[in-house]
Amino acid sequence: MPQQSDDDFAEWMGARQAALQRTAYLLAGDHHTAEDLVATTLAKVYLAWDRIDRREAVDAYARRILLNENNSLWRRAWRRREVTSDELPDWIAHHDDHDEGSAAEVWRLLATLPPRQRSVLVLRYYEQLSEAEIAEALGVATGTVKSQASRALAALRERVPALGLEMNR
Incomplete structure (x- = not known):
């Protein structure tokens, strides 16, 4: 067994x-x-x-x-302490064939969001979970999921025009 x-x-x-x-x-x-x-x-x-x-x-x-x-x-x-180094890590960038050139900027913007807002957007738009499923996964109310998603999208919309990208509402 x-x-x-x-x-x-x-x-x-x-x-x-x-x-x-x-x-x-x-x-x-x-x-x-x-x-x-x-x-x-x-x-x-x-x-x-x-x-x-x-x-x-x-x-x-x-x-x-x-x-x-x-x-x-x-x-x-320990996460809050910055550690600097003169050496760059070995990393090979991945290029997505379906990327029209803005994906790196979108992911960079996503990384600027607070952790909970980023989690809500990742679960909603990447994992394609419903608001109820996200609320259960995060251990919060559905209303919190909605408000966090709204705030996150508003923050991204504010930052997108500076990059010259379009974001659907």
Whole structure:
């Protein structure tokens, strides 16, 4: 039985790891932090795998862990200290064939939002969750989701004209 459980987890992880990585990157704003968030999330899901009764709820459970871990990062005092370095990390930029040239600016703008607003937009427009699902994932009221989304979109709209981009209302 334990081997079957491990196989089930491995299958789920193989199917969801890339999506969790993308969501973590959108939440955290950098690849290294996103990798740490996903690793922690997968470890916690693995430890709870045998206790999860409804397999259809695993994605929501993992998403909640990811959001909680991201929020915990912002609460830690060491996160507020800046560390400078003269060395640039080795990183190969990814180019999306469907990008008309504005995606990098949009993601840069998204990273300027407060963590909760960024989480709401990522879950709404990237993960395509409903307001109720977002509220459940974040542990807030649906009205909070609506107000955070409204504020985030208003902030982005203010910043977009300076870039010469158009943003649908």
